[in-house]
Amino acid sequence: MDYVLLGIQSVFSNTAMFSVFGVGIPSCLVTLFLGLLTGIAVGATPGLAGPTAMAVSLPILISVFGVRPDALLPVFGFLIGVMKGATVGGAVPAILFNVPGTPDAIMTTLDGHPMAKRGMPRRALRIAHFSSVTGDTASDIVLFVCAPFLAIMVERFLDLPEKTALIILSLTFISSVMGSSVGKGLIAVALGVLAATVATGQTFHPRLTLGIDGLQNGFPMVSAVLGALILGEIFVTLNDIWRGERQASTVQSSHGDVADGLQKGDLRRIMPHIARSSVIGTLIGALPGVGSTLAATLGYTVGRGIHKRRKRPEDPDFGEGAPEGIAATEAANSAVSGANLIPVLSLGIPGNAAAVFLILAADSIGGFNPGPAVFNFTRPQINPELVVAFGIFTLMALGNLLNWTIGGAFMRAMSVMSRIPIRLLLPIVLMVTLTAIYIQDTRMAALWITFGFGILGFFFRRLDIPVLPFVIAFILAGTLENTARQAFSATGGDPFFLFRSATSVIFLLMAVAIIVFLGRRKGHGAAATHPN
């Protein structure tokens, strides 16, 4: 309990950035607010998503706040703001122009846009906002409650060999659920682990560097992650534009005489859908690697089935502008974001791109290592990492509060963002990303490495290999190797340390089962959609 108070206190007693009427405004509240606005704006811009904004802003934030431990909360504040803002903002162009601002808003176009076309864009936006923020808040509450308990359970019941097996299980799961086929996911994970082994390890002679001096510290995490995720995406988009494949269709909404804005009974109608989708989103979010797009699809599909049976005859169907459709989608995709931090904070395993950037931030600044050790309730000595964790929870709660109050108004003002042509946007993002990397790592080698990973990311996308498993494997490979090495030596050099306890054998069997089961199902799914 003391830690909860300390966490809240750490947010409010953070270094004052400026003062209003003699009251110092803590810098992490300022960054949270700015992050939220940025996130909504970025979410509302088709072609940009939350992770891009987080990637670009992270190095800038680090150069502003430095790498001292008290920089953690302001930087996290901004990133959390972006994360929360983007989930809300993605619905804007989806509703107004039938163009999803973020990938997980695809299902929002199905009902949001028809409703806007019938002359009720404000009503659609308000429903989207309300559902999104409610789903997000619900999932955050689950995070606050579950993460500490899960972490404590892991520390109490899992020894080093079981932790190794757990990481293997997580990587297998991530590689199997992301992307079109299990095999491609496994390729991505294997390449990520391979890239992470360069120049790491324990000897004084860095391995796999081919004698190149620029590699004697290995691939810097910032270069590798931003290269594969951001540059790769930029290259693909440029390639598409060059081949003339990317034409966004913007349908103008016709304003009729229909009464706009929230209508009486709307909230009562959508509440059950929000509640159900929040549960779906939270459950999916808690599994690393599944992602918000699946949550949105699932929330929408389940909602449609129930709506069909229960709706009154005069109500619109899903797909014709039903408020329930917007609610079911938006609540589900937003509920993912909070729950996604459960594996990050309690196990150190990132489940989506946003979580990757939170880990990247923690890694660059230092002083906070996401993982079960964060939740050591030591006493009377204060565990600073735990204070940071509760500081993060406080920031998330405040972020929700801001989202409730000002998010809606700001969101409705953001429709202008979707008119920015992508060919102007991309060079800016590219330049800011490269500058940002150079700020953090002032070697030309870092930029070459970034380009290298960018090209790799390009081919991944062209070959339909998922990029995120590659990045997550790159981040987790070090932990996996160290835990395995430690487990090996702690058991006195037992080569079968993974098979000595029931727990780790169960984890490994689950990993095998996932590959077999999902591999078969995905194979069937592909055969069904592509009969050839």
Added chain:
Amino acid sequence: MNRIARTCAMLASLVAAPFAATAQDWTPPGPITLMIGFAAGGGADTQARLVASGVEDKTGWTILPQQVTGNSGLNLAKELSTAPADGTVIGMVVSETLAYNAVIAGDPALQAENFTPLATTAAFQMGLIAVADGRFSTWDKVKAEAEAGTPIRFGVATERQADMAYHFGLETGIPFNIVSVAGGAEIMNGVRAGDLDIGWVAGAQAKAVTAGELVNIATAIPTPLAESPDAPSIVDLGSEFYLDGYFMFIAPKDIPEEARVALAQAIADVASDPNTQAGALIQRSFGGAAVLTGAELDAYIAKGVQDSSQLLEAIK
């Protein structure tokens, strides 16, 4: 006039240097780059940056801190060995970088004689730790558990610590399961979580020991530990060597003597003054500064190199 003055000053310094060079004789020809061999944001990094800003305040020089991490300080040594030897590039490492790590790496360019040690700031408060109320909370309990056949998991953070643990095991007849982790903080977490049983920690354990959560079951340095003055030393328990060491600043080989003296004195003054931020940090974490400079420091490093060779011989 200016040139004459400078020539005079140079002549004066040349004459004075062999007798007693003092801080006033030397100013750096440009900003000083300080390479830091520790991860950004950690305790050692903070110490390095605070010493740098203390020296800036005291002397008016400009110091630019920069991270050169990896390979237990040897990446820094490699980069420093090719840096200009005029006092404008210095580095902060631990003494075992030049002693044990250089010896084991074997690269002739990285050996201690290719560097100029400037000054140490603080000594490791190295203890062998365990959970206070656990099965390994005293050396006798550790021995009893070992005799009962319990495998004992021993956390170490560097190559030298690993080899010392192995040597300690050889001398005491206990075959430890030696587990390498990333640092002292991780060893403490491992012990708390029950992943490890005992481990070396170089000073970060002070608060937890005072709070009664962890315990120093033995000291690995020649002087008693501040929090556990009664803990037996590992040499009493059978080891041939101590696991001592210092945080220290180094420069490339053959820097001008007056530069060495001026830099060493500035660093030493800041580290041993508890009114500076650096001095306060050192007081808090290590119970006070431990400053060695000049010939005394050279001798310490030479002894460290010799001990390292002997340790490597002993565990062959």
